[in-house]
Amino acid sequence: MKAKLVSIFAALTIAMSLTNVSIAQEASRDFKTALEECFWGLILTREDQRGLSLGLNVVSGALGSYAYTSATASADTFCSEKTASTASFINDAYPSLVEDTARGNGTHLLAVLELAGCDSKGQAAVIPMLRADLSSAMRAPGYESSAYIQKVHNMYQSVNTLSAQVCNVG
């Protein structure tokens, strides 16, 4: 299992480093679609637990400036309450989260790691790695001009992958 996660992480890292603009846009669309479908799915299948209903509005609103696409997305694997919460948190609080990550400390950073299932011991180990990831991403050409949702997507991948790797989050 651990080897599988490491290989996924390695593949993601390589893929991210080689990603060109068009692939990045495709990924953005997929991520957005998955996020929306995830909320719809949670609402439809868990109608008795309605806490997430507003999430759809929030996510739809936040992503409203991006044209909806029916591009296929692996929502099945993406969609669980935990991952949806993590993704929507990053989507909502990205500017603050980036600031905290650059500082290596802060309530937004700790909150997203908690959402990702990382306990305080794991957080201490993940934060320097997350910091290094973001530092590399922000220094890469094209970061500033990339779409907001693309940045959110990259952060989401980084948080999830590192939490899975370091905090033993399944």
Added chain:
Amino acid sequence: MNTTRCVAIQSATVCGEATTRVLRCISLLLLWPLACALPSIASATNYAQLASNPVWLTLLHYESTRFPAGYKSAVTSADFFLADDGATSPLSELRATVQALSNPLTALDNSNNSAAANAHAQCRFPARHKWLATQIKPLSVIPQINCTDYLAWAELDAVKSLSMVFAAGHMKSPASYFGHNFLKFNRKSDSASNHLLDQTINFGAEVPDNESGITYFYHGVFGGYSALFERQQFFRHMNKYGEEDLRDVWEYELQLTPEQVELIVAHTWELQNRKFTYYFFRENCAYQIALLLKLTTPDRLVPKHMPWTMPYNVFDKLMLAGKDSGGLVREIKYHPSRRSRFHQRYFSLSSTQRGIAVELINGELSPDAPRFRQLDADLQLQVIDTLIDYYEFRQRIDTSDEKAKAEKNALLLKRFDYPPAAASSIEARIPYAPHESQKPGYLNIARVHSSKLGFSTRLKIRPAYFDFLSLDIGRSSAGSFTVLDTTVQVSNETAYLQKLDVFNITNLSASVTGLPGDSSLSWHFRFAFDQTNNACSKCRKPMLDLTVGRALKLGDRLTAFALAGGRVQKSYQRDNTFAVQLRAGLTGQLTDLLRLNASIERHEDTGANGLDRNRTRLELRLGQHKSWDIRASYIRDIAEQISLSAGYYW
């Protein structure tokens, strides 16, 4: 004897419905000895008395009606009621609820995380169950249904306390002028997990996208929108209010027992997806959220005889509630907006650091320059953190500010070069809490002398909200915002309406730091029925003013402004005339006890019967009390006018 017979009847019914499930019937008989204690419950209970208990009426959101005399629930969802006439009959609903809570469930269903268990009345209405069990003793000993969905949702073990939260008003949207409030469920947590992930309960209207302003106003005022309570995590509010809208947020943590906390949590579960009708003025967020606390305190948190409810009213009353038992509020916490954080950080810097910050902003200095590097690392970080807030704030005001975006990114990259550390601490200047601000209603009586009209008495009344002479506590910008401000003049035994300001808003957005971008457009809008000049008591016309301009902070207390625009009004020939308006002024606190509003205005009328003129206004307020003031004014227009008045805020 009664109980035994009843169990038999109930069992027969259940078994008759599922004759093949013999085991279930046996387990039911074992598990549910009191299931049919209802007749004895009924005989022992004064239902009529219980049905009029304030807690029961609150749990069902009943409101008294006059025609016909009785009750009607504010909840419009039929599935919120167990009796057919439950929406209008507290007594029927009480009987139906007791019956439903006592209904048996097989042991298998109860132990199996089943849909049947989660659909049971105990699980659908845990607050009713919890409270009724304290009132009807047999209900406290009936078997408990295993409500897995509810328990997973409520996280009862995790919730430590409740807070009533206030988001300050702002001028971007009429729906936000008066602020907003919601409830927060504070988790038991001392460390990493933080308040951002706490759950909240918010009440809001369901407004379709792209609704026009007129439709929005009409439906908002006359009940055209449905509304509901929704749960979301606190970070969403902090992002919306603190980051996007740049509004400060205050948290009033409540002094409640664990049982009271659980009752409210349970009731918010009952309210999930239940529809209400939204009324902007009365049954709004402030009203409905305050009503939830009625489950815990006999004190009223909403004004009884007012046709409107403002968040301020609720927090004002919240501070007065439970005085006999030590007060309802345990602690007040302040969550500054991005704008406030930036200002606080900036003013926490030394003069040397501020000078360096300005040079960095102007591009005269780089973070890599030796002069910057010579500062202690902590001092460098304080400057960098301040500028990160500054550039993020600028982007929030103007999303097209590419320079701010690039500069912030550059600073973040620089921040990576330093060792990990929390954001530099702020020497916070905690502002006054919202409940300390001026009360919104105002009644003023004045003695006036006019050089043209002689002596008169003037009576002014308005329901909301603040003018230039009101205390500037609990609001984000200087200026004024009054609604239905009505002035009646009495002279020579004749009373007449001198002025009705339907809306009068002046939003002064002044730069606090003097840094580029630390302000936005100031503006004034007014729709009124008013005198066209102050020498003619009966010359009153409808008029519409719109001016825009800039404001400038002078020290900590005063704001200067200049506005230009125009006025459209009915002329004496009943056609419309247009006047160009120029206005400059100075407003703010002169001393702790003396507040000033001074302005000069120029009107250039384009109509044939218009009146070009200058107008000078000087107003002073004495006193810093939230409930009263003394005012003096001098106005020079066509006539000169002086006045002395006393005012009462309510």
